[in-house]
Amino acid sequence: MKNNENLQNKRIGIIGAGPSGLAQLRAFEALKNQGESIPEIVCFEKQSNWGGMWNYSWRTGVGKYGEPLHGSMYKYLWSNGPKECLEFSDYSFDSHFKKPISSYPPRPVLFDYIEGRIKKSNARDYIRFNTTVRWVSYDEDTRQFTVILDDLKLNRTYSEVFDYLVVASGHFSTPNMPYFKGIETFNGSVMHAHDFRGADQFRERNVLLIGSSYSAEDIALQCYKHGTKSVTLSYRSMPIGHDWPDGITEVPLVTHFDGDKAFFKDGSSQEFDAVVMCTGYQHKFPFLPDELRLKTKNNLYPDHLYKGIFFNSLPELIYLGMQDQYYTFNMFDTQAWVARDFMTGRMQLPEEAERRTDINIWLERKNRLKNSFDNVDFQTGYIKDLLALSDYPHFNLDKVSEMLKEWLRDKEENILTYRDKSYQSVVTGTMAAEHHTDWMDELDDSKERYLHGAEEEELIPENL
Numbered sequence: 001m002k003n004n005e006n007l008q009n010k011r012i013g014i015i016g017a018g019p020s021g022l023a024q025l026r027a028f029e030a031l032k033n034q035g036e037s038i039p040e041i042v043c044f045e046k047q048s049n050w051g052g053m054w055n056y057s058w059r060t061g062v063g064k065y066g067e068p069l070h071g072s073m074y075k076y077l078w079s080n081g082p083k084e085c086l087e088f089s090d091y092s093f094d095s096h097f098k099k100p101i102s103s104y105p106p107r108p109v110l111f112d113y114i115e116g117r118i119k120k121s122n123a124r125d126y127i128r129f130n131t132t133v134r135w136v137s138y139d140e141d142t143r144q145f146t147v148i149l150d151d152l153k154l155n156r157t158y159s160e161v162f163d164y165l166v167v168a169s170g171h172f173s174t175p176n177m178p179y180f181k182g183i184e185t186f187n188g189s190v191m192h193a194h195d196f197r198g199a200d201q202f203r204e205r206n207v208l209l210i211g212s213s214y215s216a217e218d219i220a221l222q223c224y225k226h227g228t229k230s231v232t233l234s235y236r237s238m239p240i241g242h243d244w245p246d247g248i249t250e251v252p253l254v255t256h257f258d259g260d261k262a263f264f265k266d267g268s269s270q271e272f273d274a275v276v277m278c279t280g281y282q283h284k285f286p287f288l289p290d291e292l293r294l295k296t297k298n299n300l301y302p303d304h305l306y307k308g309i310f311f312n313s314l315p316e317l318i319y320l321g322m323q324d325q326y327y328t329f330n331m332f333d334t335q336a337w338v339a340r341d342f343m344t345g346r347m348q349l350p351e352e353a354e355r356r357t358d359i360n361i362w363l364e365r366k367n368r369l370k371n372s373f374d375n376v377d378f379q380t381g382y383i384k385d386l387l388a389l390s391d392y393p394h395f396n397l398d399k400v401s402e403m404l405k406e407w408l409r410d411k412e413e414n415i416l417t418y419r420d421k422s423y424q425s426v427v428t429g430t431m432a433a434e435h436h437t438d439w440m441d442e443l444d445d446s447k448e449r450y451l452h453g454a455e456e457e458e459l460i461p462e463n464l
């Protein structure tokens, strides 16, 4: 091991063992594999397993130990973008699954891929599961963070001190739940997408979805696929605008409810059996004091983060994955590698004012974005900027950017079939396999069925 004096006695705390927190652990592991010494690292995860959002829970409300439940994923959730756009550049889908798989895998398959990479190391040893970060404070004199922790299993509170703190706690977990006049008189179920666990309950029902982004789009499709009588999407700014099949319609925003009837801005009204608020999430960090807390709405470049990572007034506080996301796993990786190089002293940051200028340039660019294609180009440019700063294995970002635009066109062309398309990996050059069953007809999202279902069917003799 090479010795690095900078690292002597340094401690790094990571909050969350989802894809972002695991990316940070992987980044350090990569350095260790190069023969470098790494600092002491502890990752705190309030759930009993890793994977973050991809660690599915049937629960809603609170978890086993009374903590607000993190998971917003549901049964039958499939990737909503091509897996080729999120592929780790140091761990390909081919190397994990040993055969080409389709471009849009279901949640358990992506979970398997995420944990496949991290299982190859001793990363689990760094993680304290069932441990919630309750509060953080920073001491200007010692330049250290004190973190107050709850061991949920033992019901014990204790504290630890760190030199760097990485916040990788996600931002699609705390619902944004607006009020609509009269909704308290609605007799059916009213829930947020965060608590949606599958469309089975809405079979033969008339469902109102409020919102017009990814959750609204996908929950509408889930409902359609699983036999909901009708789906009405109510938008605030813009309709999603797909050529929806019969049974899905878009209307302007709800003005109010009167009993089971919802009234809309265009003067129309309809009775519903259930309402799902697909109204997005809040960036919520209840464990951070005012001066350390990132305060932002969901967007492509939250203010106050240099390179989208370092809290500008205190760069030892690092945020991963806080952007709205076209890119996901590979973006978290590029961020984690840069964060690692700062924490290990391999990379120096410019002065605060210079960092502020850089942030402003990105914010100005963001303000000029007009449509989804511009958004893709913006996030591609952001990741290119990061890739130049570390030794994270380069991947063909221009090709991924083209794929993301192709994906947007596929959805526009046919929202029911876009998940049947195949894309080519920029990591291995492999063309994705076609899934054995069209997405609309596939009601089983298990890993076994996904990976082996068709093979088993082929083995069944024709005369049986």
Ligand SMILES: Cc1cc2nc3c(=O)[nH]c(=O)nc-3n(C[C@H](O)[C@H](O)[C@H](O)COP(=O)(O)OP(=O)(O)OC[C@H]3O[C@@H](n4cnc5c(N)ncnc54)[C@H](O)[C@@H]3O)c2cc1C
Pocket: 015, 016, 017, 018, 019, 020, 021, 044, 045, 046, 047, 050, 051, 052, 053, 054, 070, 072, 073, 074, 077, 078, 079, 080, 081, 086, 131, 132, 133, 134, 168, 169, 170, 171, 172, 173, 287, 320, 321, 325, 327, 328, 329
């Ligand atoms: C419904 C839904 C569907 C999605 N589908 C896709 C998709 O198809 N493709 C895609 O690429 N992305 C998708 N995403 C985006 C998804 O958020 C990212 O893929 C990814 O999970 C983000 O990783 P993360 O580690 O930043 O956050 P998360 O995955 O949210 O992980 C954060 C972790 O931090 C832990 N944590 C939080 N607070 C504390 C605390 N105080 N103490 C200790 N631990 C804490 C949580 O328990 C969790 O494990 C989806 C998101 C949602 C909500």
Ligand SMILES: NC(=O)c1ccc[n+]([C@@H]2O[C@H](COP(=O)([O-])OP(=O)(O)OC[C@H]3O[C@@H](n4cnc5c(N)ncnc54)[C@H](OP(=O)(O)O)[C@@H]3O)[C@@H](O)[C@H]2O)c1
Pocket: 077, 078, 079, 080, 081, 172, 176, 178, 193, 210, 211, 212, 213, 214, 215, 216, 218, 219, 235, 236, 237, 238, 253, 278, 279, 280, 281, 298, 325
């Ligand atoms: N794999 C999958 O299939 C899948 C499924 C679901 C979600 N996801 C992921 O989950 C993440 C979050 O997506 P999201 O759609 O939940 O959140 P989001 O993209 O932040 O969108 C929030 C939506 O809520 C609307 N909204 C907010 N406040 C409102 C109000 N007061 N009244 C009416 N509408 C309001 C917004 O409307 P405006 O446009 O007017 O602001 C917007 O349409 C994304 O990363 C997405 O990819 C993936």
